[in-house]
Amino acid sequence: MTTKQISKQDRGLWLAAIKPPIYSVAIAPIAVGTSIAFFETGIFQPQIFLTFLGSAILIIAWLNLSNDVFDSETGIDVNKAHSVVNLTGNKSLVFWIANICLSLGMGGIIALSWWQQDWNVLGLILVCCCLGYTYQGPPFRLGYLGLGEIICFFTFGPGAVSAAYYAQTQQFSGTSLAISSIIGISTSIILFCSHFHQIEDDLAAGKRSPIVRLGTSLGAKVLAIATTSIYIVTLILIVGGALPLLSLIIFGSLPFAYHLVSHVNRYHAIPEKVSNSKFIAVNLYLSSSLLLILGLVLKSYV
Numbered sequence: 001m002t003t004k005q006i007s008k009q010d011r012g013l014w015l016a017a018i019k020p021p022i023y024s025v026a027i028a029p030i031a032v033g034t035s036i037a038f039f040e041t042g043i044f045q046p047q048i049f050l051t052f053l054g055s056a057i058l059i060i061a062w063l064n065l066s067n068d069v070f071d072s073e074t075g076i077d078v079n080k081a082h083s084v085v086n087l088t089g090n091k092s093l094v095f096w097i098a099n100i101c102l103s104l105g106m107g108g109i110i111a112l113s114w115w116q117q118d119w120n121v122l123g124l125i126l127v128c129c130c131l132g133y134t135y136q137g138p139p140f141r142l143g144y145l146g147l148g149e150i151i152c153f154f155t156f157g158p159g160a161v162s163a164a165y166y167a168q169t170q171q172f173s174g175t176s177l178a179i180s181s182i183i184g185i186s187t188s189i190i191l192f193c194s195h196f197h198q199i200e201d202d203l204a205a206g207k208r209s210p211i212v213r214l215g216t217s218l219g220a221k222v223l224a225i226a227t228t229s230i231y232i233v234t235l236i237l238i239v240g241g242a243l244p245l246l247s248l249i250i251f252g253s254l255p256f257a258y259h260l261v262s263h264v265n266r267y268h269a270i271p272e273k274v275s276n277s278k279f280i281a282v283n284l285y286l287s288s289s290l291l292l293i294l295g296l297v298l299k300s301y302v
């Protein structure tokens with residue numbers, strides 16, 4: 001292999017380790033919570049929005065770097081060339097970079113709480129981060145028991161969306177809480193899809209992920225139901241008046257939903273083919289979140 005080929009391969013591994021598309025999970029809940037606030041109250045504070053966004057990105061960097069650190073301790077990532085710990089060979093360096101990201105991220109949340117002299121957002125995000133830690137860190141490692149998707153639903157849905165709403169308005173909203181369930185479901189779908197191709201390594205390390213528990217075939221069916229539920233919940237919220245009729249544009253994300261469900265249905269038992277399903281799920285997540293935001297913002301103007 002030539003030096004050029006090696007460096008191209010290295011670049012690919014680093015990109016896979018850093019997972020840029022996954023950072024959309026930091027952006028969408030903050031943008032959705034902020035647009036619900038704008039839709040309901042007409043309030044938009046750009047400085048609060050941008051500070052929250054930067055903090056959320058840093059918190060997701062902590063989550064992913066510390067995930068590689070904790071997974072290196074259980075042996076589950078031995079075959080994962082695109083683990084930052086395996087790539088650097090320096091677990092403590094990765095651990096400290098993760099902690100710096102968390103400190104800077106929480107620093108942003110503390111700053112916006114200080115500006116407002118209101119500590120509710122800080123409290124909510126602290127709870128979300130503690131739950132994120134229990135997913136992967138000792139002694140809890142709740143992800144190894146198959147509880148990740150439930151934690152994911154509450155932290156990225158009601159937790160993060162309500163915090164972003166509150167940061168804009170200094171009040172909580174039942175409507176925001178109801179709409180946040182859509183983000184909770186679509187984020188949990190990304191995590192659920194990330195398990196299909198890892199079944200062998202997960203079994204060997206004693207991780208009872210939902211796919212290990214259900215098997216890939218039933219897992220594909222559960223994915224179809226969860227994906228459909230995004231649209232059913234949207235319809236219920238439109239009929240119930242929480243969302244405007246314009247939110248029907250979320251159905252524009254159906255091609256991504258179809259792609260995801262049909263791809264996983266076809267390849268659920270073939271790890272090399274199903275391994276990209278997490279990124280197809282990110283496409284569904286991004287398109288549905290963007291259309292949800294668009295519906296709310298457009299309705300605020302018309």
Ligand SMILES: C/C(=C\COP(=O)(O)OP(=O)(O)O)CCC[C@H](C)CCC[C@H](C)CCCC(C)C
Nearest residue numbers: 026056063067128129132135148151152155160
């Ligand atoms: C790190 C996560 C998944 C990776 O899991 P796994 O180890 O199976 O994957 P690899 O194969 O890549 O090793 C995500 C886990 C999410 C967790 C359940 C909840 C985290 C909550 C966040 C801290 C909330 C942040 C909110 C923010 C937007 C302000």
Ligand SMILES: O=C(O)C1=CC(=O)c2ccccc2C1=O
Nearest residue numbers: 022025063064152187190191194
């Ligand atoms: O690496 C991953 O697989 C994931 C990382 C991550 O931060 C995240 C956050 C929310 C839902 C899913 C995921 C991942 O799957």
